[in-house]
Every structure is written in C-alpha cells, then in structure tokens.
Amino acid sequence: MTFVSVFYGWLFYFATFILIGGVARKVYQYWKIPAPLKIPTTPAPLTKRGVVGRLLREVLLFESLFRANKTIWLFAFLFHMALWLVLLRHSRYVVETGIFLNFIQPFGKYASFVMVFGLAGLWVRRIVVDRVRYISSPSDHLMLALLLGIALSGMLMTFVVPTDIVQVKAFFRGLLFFNWHNLPAAPILLVHLFLVAILMLVFPVSKLLHAPGIFFSPTRNQVDNPREKRHIAPWALELEKQNKLYLDEVRRG
Amino acid sequence: MADYEIPKLTGLGYVEVPALEPDSMAGKGPYVAKPEFQKALHFPADFDKGVSEGYELVPDWKNRALEKLDDLRHRYRSLQLYLDICVKCGACTDKCHYFLGTKDPKNMPVARQDLLRKVYRRYFTFAGKYFPKLVGAVDLTEAVVEEWYNYYHQCSQCRRCSVFCPYGIDTAEVSMAGREILDHIGRGSKYNNEIISKVFKIGNNLGLPGLALADTLEGLEEDIEEDTGIKVRLPLDEVGAEVLLVTPSADFFAEPHVDGLIGYAKVFHEAGISWTLSSYASEGANFGLFIGSYENMRRIALRIREAAIQLKVKRIVFGECGHAWRVAYSFLNTLAGPFDFLDPKYPVPQHILEVTWGLIQDGKLVLDKTANDDKVLTFHDSCNVARGSRMGDKPGGQFEYPRNVIKAVCNHFVDMPADTIHDATFCCGGGGGLLTDDLMELRIKGAQPRMEALKYVTDTQGVTHMAAICAICKSQFTKVIPYYGFKMDQIVSVHQLVSNALVLQRQVSVQARPEDENEDR
Numbered sequence: 001m002t003f004v005s006v007f008y009g010w011l012f013y014f015a016t017f018i019l020i021g022g023v024a025r026k027v028y029q030y031w032k033i034p035a036p037l038k039i040p041t042t043p044a045p046l047t048k049r050g051v052v053g054r055l056l057r058e059v060l061l062f063e064s065l066f067r068a069n070k071t072i073w074l075f076a077f078l079f080h081m082a083l084w085l086v087l088l089r090h091s092r093y094v095v096e097t098g099i100f101l102n103f104i105q106p107f108g109k110y111a112s113f114v115m116v117f118g119l120a121g122l123w124v125r126r127i128v129v130d131r132v133r134y135i136s137s138p139s140d141h142l143m144l145a146l147l148l149g150i151a152l153s154g155m156l157m158t159f160v161v162p163t164d165i166v167q168v169k170a171f172f173r174g175l176l177f178f179n180w181h182n183l184p185a186a187p188i189l190l191v192h193l194f195l196v197a198i199l200m201l202v203f204p205v206s207k208l209l210h211a212p213g214i215f216f217s218p219t220r221n222q223v224d225n226p227r228e229k230r231h232i233a234p235w236a237l238e239l240e241k242q243n244k245l246y247l248d249e250v251r252r253g
Numbered sequence: 254m255a256d257y258e259i260p261k262l263t264g265l266g267y268v269e270v271p272a273l274e275p276d277s278m279a280g281k282g283p284y285v286a287k288p289e290f291q292k293a294l295h296f297p298a299d300f301d302k303g304v305s306e307g308y309e310l311v312p313d314w315k316n317r318a319l320e321k322l323d324d325l326r327h328r329y330r331s332l333q334l335y336l337d338i339c340v341k342c343g344a345c346t347d348k349c350h351y352f353l354g355t356k357d358p359k360n361m362p363v364a365r366q367d368l369l370r371k372v373y374r375r376y377f378t379f380a381g382k383y384f385p386k387l388v389g390a391v392d393l394t395e396a397v398v399e400e401w402y403n404y405y406h407q408c409s410q411c412r413r414c415s416v417f418c419p420y421g422i423d424t425a426e427v428s429m430a431g432r433e434i435l436d437h438i439g440r441g442s443k444y445n446n447e448i449i450s451k452v453f454k455i456g457n458n459l460g461l462p463g464l465a466l467a468d469t470l471e472g473l474e475e476d477i478e479e480d481t482g483i484k485v486r487l488p489l490d491e492v493g494a495e496v497l498l499v500t501p502s503a504d505f506f507a508e509p510h511v512d513g514l515i516g517y518a519k520v521f522h523e524a525g526i527s528w529t530l531s532s533y534a535s536e537g538a539n540f541g542l543f544i545g546s547y548e549n550m551r552r553i554a555l556r557i558r559e560a561a562i563q564l565k566v567k568r569i570v571f572g573e574c575g576h577a578w579r580v581a582y583s584f585l586n587t588l589a590g591p592f593d594f595l596d597p598k599y600p601v602p603q604h605i606l607e608v609t610w611g612l613i614q615d616g617k618l619v620l621d622k623t624a625n626d627d628k629v630l631t632f633h634d635s636c637n638v639a640r641g642s643r644m645g646d647k648p649g650g651q652f653e654y655p656r657n658v659i660k661a662v663c664n665h666f667v668d669m670p671a672d673t674i675h676d677a678t679f680c681c682g683g684g685g686g687l688l689t690d691d692l693m694e695l696r697i698k699g700a701q702p703r704m705e706a707l708k709y710v711t712d713t714q715g716v717t718h719m720a721a722i723c724a725i726c727k728s729q730f731t732k733v734i735p736y737y738g739f740k741m742d743q744i745v746s747v748h749q750l751v752s753n754a755l756v757l758q759r760q761v762s763v764q765a766r767p768e769d770e771n772e773d774r
Contacts, residue, residue, distance in 0.1 A: 041412060132341070
C-alpha cells in the first residue's frame, strides 16, 4: 500500500464517521427538542399528508425561495439539482453500475457545467448585491470556494486529464469492504478527494445542516389544527401538572 | 417636529429596495422597564438605576444571558434550528417593512437573527469556539446587549420573512428569544412589561377597572339607542351567557375600535345570542407573545379560561385583534386548554368574523349595503392573522372571511397590490410590542410599504377607507397615516362597516339566563 492510499483511506473513514455521526447527533437534537407552540406559517396544510406535500415542494422545487427571489432561486435550483445528478453519477464508484446508473452517466457528466454555473451565480450575487455582501462571513465565501473547487477539479478529470477510474473504484470499494486497494496518486484526483473530505467534515458543524434541518422546521412541518388537537410540550405540561405559573417554581419543586 | 425625515410616497405602489445605510437606526431602543415591573412578570429585578443615565444590567449578566440562551435553545426547536441552518442566501433581505422603511441593514431579517446567532456560535458551536472570525462569531459584550435591545425592538414579529425563507426561518422566534433573554438581565421594555403587569393586576392592558368598564359599556348602549332607537345590550360579567367575548381593551374607547365593538354587539343582538364581556379577562391582546415568554403568555391566557368557567359560557369568541387571534387560534388550546367544558359544536375559540360570516350566510342578518356607499374600501390583512392563524375550515380562510364580510356590507371594495396582501401582507409598523411613542420614528418609517400600497389604490381606484381587524393596526394607522397625507378617519373597523349596514329587526337583546333561574322555571 502506498502512503497516499493509507492516508486517504483513513481520511475517508474519519470523514465518513464525522459526517454520519455529526449529522445523526444534530438530527437527534432537533428530534428531541420540543416545539412548544403551533407556529406553522399560514396558510398551512390541515393534514399530515398536506404537510408532506408542502415539504416536498420546498425540497424539490424550492417553493418559498421562488416566491422570494427569482435570481437566487435560479442559481440555487440549478446548483442543487445538478448536484443530485453528479452525486448519482458518482455512486458508480461504490456500487455496481446497472441500467439506471449507465443511463444517468452523461447527464451527470454535463450537469457539472450547470453546477458550476449555479455556484458562480450565487458567488457573484454574494459579492455584487450589497445586502447579501453585508450578511456574508468569510465562511460563506469559503463554502462556495470549496464546492467550486470540488466541481472544477472533478471536471478537469472528466474532460481534460482522465484518471484511472477503475482503480479509484477499487480503492473505494476496498474501503467499503475492508479490503484496501491502492489509490492512483494523480494530483488532481488527490485535490478533488481532499476537498470532498473537507466538505464531509464541515457538514455537521456548518450551515450545510440546512439539508436535514428543513424537515424539522416548525413553520413548515406543522399541521394547522390547533383548535382541534391540543399540542403541548413536556416542559409546559409540567407547569400544568404541578399547578405552577413559572418554570423555576417547577424546577425548585 | 421630529428630527427625522418622513418618507415620501412614490405612487408606484411599492418601496424600492434601498441601498444600505448602516446604523441609520442605531440607538438605545425603547424605554427600559423598572425593576418593579420586571418583578411582576417574575423576571429578575436585582438591578437599579445606573450612576449616569438609564438602568444597569443585573450582576453577572453575561453568564445569566448565556444560561438563558442555552435554556431556550433546549426548549424551543425553532430557536435551535433557526440559529443553525441559515445559509445566508439573502432571500429575506428585502422583505422586512422596517428595513424597507429605515434602510438600516440590521433590520434585514437575517442580520437581525445574526445579532443573536453570532453569540450563539461563539459559545455553543465548534466553528464559533475555534474559528470565530471565520464564521462571524463574537463575544457577548455590553455593546452586543445594547444592539439586541435596540434591534429586537425594531422587529414587529410579523413573520413576513418566514414566508419567503426557503427553510421557513421565522425571525419572530429569534427576536422573541432575544427579548426573553433581555428580560432576564434587566432589559425589559417598559411598554410591554408595564402593560402585562396591568393585566395581572386589573385584567386589561389599559388598566381599566371593572367599574369604569361597566360605565363605558353603559355609555355605548346609550349611544346605540340614540342612534337606532333600539336598546342593544353590552353586558359585563353576566353569568350564564352563551358567549364570552374577549376583545382588545382598545375596543372600549379608542377610535375606530369602539365602532367595531358596537358592531359585535349589534351582531349578537340581531342573532339572538346572549353574550358577555368579562371584567376579569377584559383583554384580548396577549402581550406575553411579544416578549417571547411562554409563562407570562400562559398566565394571561389562563384568565380567559377562568372567566369562561366562572361565567358558565358555552362559547368563547374573540374580537378584532391580530395578535389576540394568533394567540387565541394557535395557542389558547395549548396554553389554557382543554376546553371540554364548552359546547363542542363550536370551535374554541371562534373569531367574531366567523360568527358574523356564518350568520350572513345563513341569512340571519338584514343588511343595507348602501349605508356604506360613501366609501370605497380596501382591506389590510393583519400580519399575525394572515401568517399565524386561520378562520373557518379551509387554509386561507383568514383572507376570505374579512373580505366576504366587507363585500356583504359594502358595495365598493378593491384589493391592494398582490404582493402586499394575504400572506405577503406588510405589518402596519406598530405590531409586536412596538406601539409606543418612544418608537415613533420606527413606526412611521415601518408603515411606508403599506402606505405606498394604499396610496396606489387611492390614486388608481379611488379608495377612500382602509378596513382592519386588529387593534394595533387601527391605533398605529390612525396615528401614522397623517404623516403620509391621509386622514385618521380613513381607517375603519370591519365591524364598524357591519354596524353601519346592519338593519336591526329585533327590539330587545336576548339576555343571559343564569342556570338557577332556568331550574326554577
């Protein structure tokens, strides 16, 4: 085994552990913290099924963003949808390809251009529009740089300097089945993979939490039925049970 | 006159998104509540006047503020989530009426959230602890507290930003948390906390005692009789009435609110529904909402439950009040339920418009629309009704019911531009606990988007009056629209219009019959 292979192998184990563990921890936290009041932004669906529809429209079509701002919507929508295609295409590095994955390959390949276009648009907007520039921290710019770096280094391999993808697949399947293989030591590949590992590592401690987070957003995921069904949080129920007005009286016992 | 410029209306119907003017609304915020009022609301009161001016913070304020933030983020998923997941996309940046009116970038919803988020990050997140500069995290200092106090009292918690946020981030949740933290370190707002303490002491925001209230209602009965020749009753504390009406106390004397109250009374009279007000729960508007205090909001709401039990009513109906209706519709069952002792045939609670529209549909009211022919009406959707509640049994009923009622009692109605009504409505500029004279500049500037829309329909469609269903909207507009060249009396209550058009058929109001009398019979 080459040093590079061992380094990247452990790096990806670590990054995967942090990504899954970190996101699971946050999701568990969002799951456990109660929403003490009914606060759906109305008009809101009256049924659970309606709420599923609302969330799907948010996640698949970016409905609210579309209402808010057509420019951001265009760039964000193109970026995210292209990202899905690219990710799907990349799944061939860990699973065996079938009809679907073969079919998706060219779409995923050219989606990278759309992805870069979307990211570039978002970044230009972040710099050019004074309001968005005002609310941006260095990390907001770095996140776009990271994603663009990943996209561009990937495209470089796809379109300009091909990499031994058979060996790349062997490496990742090897990680999956604990039967390690060497990773080609191509510089662009190493840059690409290193940036991906960084993305995985920052995911659970950054704004990328918006992805799992939206499903927990009370203004979007609550059913509008407060008159019909009583909604109460455990800590609020304690006030009632102990016949107290203030929480510190409950805590004091 | 004021030392600030009153915005000039363009006539375009909207406010153009302004270039940023940093710190244009920097300042000290509204008057700070005295320790005695903090105490009344069970907030820490161990602070006093400073050596120079204003009040000091409580001892050890920094730790106590952080402790409260930590407490809140473990009790409110909204807060924890919204502090985490904002991607700074900028979709909300041009949605706040206060930003549009003041141009201060800290009034952009995301920037307002960031005031708390940057502290949350510094003390509670990996990135903020180890890479503060990278993620814009900052230490909690007195300057930060001052900014919180100032800018969390420039948010009317109208939730317009939450409509447009791709994740539904609701700045109201953040500014409520901000105010709750401030209340725990000696920075309560005088306006809100004094009012809440009056509710605890007397029963309503205005501090109007029972006798004065009875007197006022009697006066109104005389007015109606003078006007119509019919004695329409406005009962107080009548045990055994069918309906307990809970309405904002401004309805008892302010204009045009009181004309709305007369409207409710006439509707109940005509429908033959016995009803009563309660001197114990003589307030619809629950200011506990504004300060983000679940406990105080519940304590106010429980008065309504108690009044309903004591007066042995079968239904609870709320008058025209935006925040009252949000707390009533969305929270009352949570805070003071279950209401299994009331008549299950009716939703608990009901909005007066649900009652009136139901009666109109059933043909129970004789209406003469020409009584309002001197007016061309438009309707201002109140923020908390539009985005935090519902009427009827379909989503969006909160937009239809008031319009249906207005169209049933008026011949001339037009809507303002589409991006200023329904769930995209603009706050009046005085909601969320900001309806105080020490925030006049903010209130005038914050009203600009609504004023532009009103100006537009005035110029293009000849609108003469704007109807509202919220005590704060009515008070704010009557005070602020003269600055924009309109007249105070152009603001009307929806039930004022109903009152004008309603032709009374019944000669005597149906009275409450206490249970014991019934048994005698």
